[in-house]
Amino acid sequence: MNRSRRTRRLLGAVTVGVVVLTVPACSLGPDDLPSVRAGVGETYDLSLEFTSVMNLPAGADVMMDGLRVGEVRSLQVSGPIVTVSAGIGSGTRIPADARAFVRQDTLLGDTYIAVTDEGGGAAGEYLPAGGTIPVSRTISPPQLEDTIAVLANFVNGGSIQRIEDVMARVNSVVPPLPAVRDLASVAALDMRDLAGRTEEIDRTLSGLNETALSFDDRTGALSAMFDSSSVHYWRRLAISVVAHIGQILPSVGSVYEGGLWMVPMLNSLADTGDVARGAWDEAPDTTVVLSRFLRSRIVPFAQKPSVDIEGIESAGGDQIVADAENLLRMLGAVK
Structure with a gap:
């Protein structure tokens, strides 16, 4: 009897505890948890x-x-x-x-x-x-769906392939590495030379500055050239020039009509110009050949005249070089 009553009390206490713990837990959310x-x-x-x-x-x-x-x-x-x-x-x-x-x-x-x-x-x-x-x-x-759509369009739209094509074209156009190094070395040399000539640059800038100041000091005279009276003068000058050109043009036309006889002469001059241009283009090579001939032939002969006799033939066709050499040696002409 006592054991049964004690068991019922224990079960009731457990039930009340579960109810007390469950009711507040129903309103507990992730935001209520401590950070x-x-x-x-x-x-x-x-x-x-x-x-x-x-x-x-x-x-x-x-x-x-x-x-x-x-x-x-x-x-x-x-x-x-x-x-x-x-x-x-x-x-x-x-x-x-x-x-x-x-x-x-x-x-x-x-x-x-x-x-x-x-x-x-x-x-x-x-x-x-x-x-x-x-x-x-x-x-x-941005919405996640929009971001995914943009990425899908970027990947599937051929943008990556186009970038690869552009890089391949750039690599094909860019000169090889040795040429780039040579260009960089030349540019560096030019920059060093420019840096060493800053005085010349300063002098040029000073000259430009002085020219500008000179123009500024003479603004009165320059403005006088374009006032109302000066504008009238320039206008009359332009009218006079145009009038003279108008008088000259008919004369030019008559010269043109009466100058048809000059056409053959001008054609001959054009042909002569072509020939002269060809000779002018060949002049360097010709100059080299002429210089080589003078150095190897004329100058040595002028410094030490001599004749190289390769052969002497008699009336019968016999070689008599040895006899001629002995004769000249006896005469003292050769040693």
Whole structure:
């Protein structure tokens, strides 16, 4: 009897404990779990309006200048606007012209809000507690579907292949490495030469400056050349020149009509010019041959005249070089 009553009491106590633990657990969500990161201390409220926040969770970071300055408290949808309520550390002041972005550093990284200072507002103005960054100064992240569509279009649209083709064409046009090195060495030599002649450049610039100053000092005289009276003079001069040209043109026409006899002569002059041009083009080679002939033939003979007798034939066709040589040696003409 006592054992049965004690068992019933024990079962009742267990049931009451389970009910007490189960009822509060029904309202427990992921956002109610404590964060493993440290908080931001005392905070003040700040509202940020976005058109879309993708999958921004409550408790997400609010970053500014690479530092965590707050955290997202709640999100509220009001028509096309999503109002994000954030708690900002009391020691952090947000500029009045700040802009906000929803970012995700990596594909699987955490989503957070980045606040940046555009620097376009008045210095020393900051958002008060309870202030709002309107939707005009916030940028929402692109939809994941749009990002995937852009990537698919980039990969499947032939962009990578076109880039490879462009690189191949660039490689085919670019000269080989030795030529590039030669070009770089020449350019370096020119730059060094230019650097060593800065005095000449300064002198040229000084001359241009003095010329400009001279023009500036004579602006009165230059302006006088283009005043009303000068313009009238230039106009009359132009009319006179045109009138004289008009008188000359008929004479030119008569010379042209009566000068048909000059056509054969001009054709002969053209042929002579062609021949002269050919001779002019061949002049370097001819000059080289003539110079070689003078150096190898005329100059040595003029310095030491001599005759090289290769053979002497008699009336019968016999070679008598030995007899002639003995005769000349007896005469003392040769040694």
